[in-house]
């Protein structure tokens with residue numbers, strides 16, 4: 001793992017730096033293998049990043065967009081991660097519909113949706129059950145309880161190591177989420193985290209000893225690059241020695 005931590009001035013600088021990194025990953029991936037695959041995060045932090053990506057002149061036909069987690073609501077529900085990304089980015093650019101890979105949320109049983117998305121990923125990446133294909137970039141946020149994607153503290157989803165996708169549990173409500181081994185297979189995992197309310201969780205996530213089930217973001221230890229991009233409100237109290 002190649003871990004890098006950057007603390008930048010404010011949310012605007014955080015978005016500018018995240019955009020810069022993503023653009024460089026897009027360029028490299030397309031140069032090396034002709035396409036770029038990214039999984040998006042939900043929550044509020046990435047919205048201005050998506051708006052910024054939408055203003056770029058990019059080879060949209062070579063860019064494939066997935067989601068790392070989704071609320072189990074219809075695609076037009078205000079809580080839908082897919083709807084947020086559509087409004088902020090995907091609905092504003094000329095990306096082929098076939099390149100957009102939303103998590104399905106219309107099955108009565110979320111386990112059926114999990115099975116469908118897992119199969120879709122296996123077909124896209126030509127991978128077999130039990131294999132963990134590598135996306136070029138997985139974008140992640142982190143909640144103030146240290147959850148990431150929909151991997152919430154002390155939930156069953158944290159124990160799933162043999163699947164790409166599973167059902168998450170947010171206060172009794174189902175969500176769909178990448179499993180942590182699938183996230184860890186990515187070429188690059190990028191956390192984008194803002195706000196003073198994340199400080200305490202960050203301290204536990206960066207601590208040399210703490211419980212992974214209490215602070216799920218600790219489970220994210222990818223084979224490839226791991227970026228922690230933080231604004232000053234979130235990251236200014238991280239000790240220099242852990243912020244490395």
Ligand SMILES: O=C1O[C@H](COP(=O)(O)O)[C@@H](O)[C@H](O)[C@H]1O
Pocket residue numbers: 041042043044045046069070140141142143144147148149150
């Ligand atoms: O619930 C969620 O929140 C986290 C963090 O969100 P933010 O609003 O604090 O940016 C996000 O990573 C996750 O995808 C989302 O489902």
